[in-house]
Amino acid sequence: MEKIFKSGFVSLVGRTNVGKSTLLNSLVQEEVAITTKKTQTTRKAIKAIINRKNSQIIITDTPGIHKPKTKLSETMIETAFGIFKEVDLILFVIEATSLDVGRGDRRILEKIKEANKPCILVINKIDLSTKEQIAKLISFYSKEYDFNAVVPVSSIKNKGIEVLLLEIEKLLPKGPKYYEDDEYTDQTSRELVEEKVREKALKLLNDEVPHGIYVEVENFKNRLTKNGESIIDIDVLIYCLRESHKGIIIGKDGKMLKKISTFARQDLETILGTKINLKVWVKVKEDWQEKEDIINKFKLK
Ligand SMILES: Nc1nc2c(ncn2[C@@H]2O[C@H](COP(=O)(O)OP(=O)(O)OP(=O)(O)O)[C@@H](O)[C@H]2O)c(=O)[nH]1
Ligand SMILES: [Mg+2]
Structure with missing residues (x-):
């Protein structure tokens, strides 16, 4: 049956x-x-x-x-x-x-x-x-x-x-297949990148610094290299709450930021199955946690 x-x-x-x-x-x-x-x-x-x-x-x-x-x-x-x-x-x-x-x-x-x-x-x-x-x-x-x-x-x-x-x-009730078989998440590739960079920042930084950041993909472009290999150019911005936090995220001689971006890129190349050229920048945006236009991104769709 x-x-x-x-x-x-x-x-x-x-x-x-x-x-x-x-x-x-x-x-x-x-x-x-x-x-x-x-x-x-x-x-x-x-x-x-x-x-x-x-x-x-x-x-x-x-x-x-x-x-x-x-x-x-x-x-x-x-x-x-x-x-x-x-x-x-x-x-x-x-x-x-x-x-x-x-x-x-x-x-x-x-x-x-x-x-x-x-x-x-x-x-x-x-x-x-x-x-x-x-x-x-x-x-x-x-x-x-x-x-x-x-x-x-x-x-x-x-x-x-x-x-x-x-x-x-x-x-569960009796019901149809709502999604195709090969779909396993509703997150876009951009969201996966933002989350992965935030994860590395959370893991590598301490105290209130990583909790005060949010990450946004500024640019996401597929292209072919000279050898015909596919690669994605991604620019990412890390927003933080204070100038002192920015210094900590960048680290001495830019070492911390390099670590965050290298670890994120390695994971993302596996997840997205392609080479990635990832550039990460840091900017201060005080009080973003109180701002309606940013908070809206975290609301239920
Ligand atoms: N030992 C052990 N650790 C676990 C287990 N499940 C999760 N953890 C650890 O618990 C910590 C928190 O896990 P998360 O999955 O991020 O917890 P969460 O409930 O999603 O946390 P929020 O997103 O902050 O609400 C991580 O360090 C995990 O590795 C488990 O079954 N056993
Ligand atoms: Mg969680």
């Missing part, structure tokens, strides 16, 4: 740094979203498409929930909760190392209750915890909400991922 084809929209939600983007990449088996040790890495909703034999799962990564300090972070939180309206299923991600239901998680639970949609509790980072600890967490969280399923995973070690995919499939 032919199996019913299922499809639908799913969103990830959770406190910052619990591993939502790592989980997304593990579910899709592609590097779609950037991930770092630092908090507030993801700034906007990023879609990934998972094609399976009998289903198509469209899953959206969202910014982590944190205490908002700027208009930008307020917008990031609006995105994370705003997506609830558009989805068939919510994946609430927590860390296996948590000791109880914290204040941030209670706030998320309130929003899940309001949304009144099916929800799976995903306990991530089980590689850092014990069976007893995980059992305790399951009992704490099950008292708070009647989850459709609870799935412990390790996104980094690819553990529990297939179980989670099967649980997602169970809860």
Whole structure:
């Protein structure tokens, strides 16, 4: 008998740094979203498409929930909760190392209750915890909400991922293929470049400097070299909050900026499958985190 084809929209939600983007990449088996040790890495909703034999799962990564300090972070939180309206299923991600239901998680639970949609509790980072600890967490969280399923995973070690995919499939409605088979994200090549440069900056810089940057592609052009090889010329601007930050990003003799651009270029050549000529510049733009025209880029489309 032919199996019913299922499809639908799913969103990830959770406190910052619990591993939502790592989980997304593990579910899709592609590097779609950037991930770092630092908090507030993801700034906007990023879609990934998972094609399976009998289903198509469209899953959206969202910014982590944190205490908002700027208009930008307020917008990031609006995105994370705003997506609830558009989805068939919510994946609430927590860390296996948590000791109880914290204040941030209670706030998320309130929003899940309001949304009144099916929800799976995903306990991530089980590689850092014990069976007893995980059992305790399951009992704490099950008292708070009647989850459709609870799935412990390790996104980094690819553990529990297939179980989670099967649980997602169970809860999705019957539906069509919304995207072509070879599509795995809604991000444009320009967005992938911006995110990759931001990831390297987040990884290489410290304190408030990397959190105060945003990255914009100024120029993106395909051409052929003299030898007939294809290459993309890309100019990128890193905006930062202060003159002193600019100095740190450029570094002594331009070394830091060189590092950021070399690491980003290496990854991007693999992701985009072509040679890249990447030039990165730095500019100061104070208060950009409060400016409506820039913040609009981070809003749900
Ligand atoms: N040990 C371990 N670390 C993990 C796991 N999943 C994610 N991490 C790490 O947790 C950190 C945060 O991961 P992200 O995926 O960026 O977290 P996030 O929830 O998307 O964070 P925001 O975008 O800031 O909300 C990174 O250093 C990851 O490598 C896991 O299963 N086990
Ligand atoms: Mg993230």
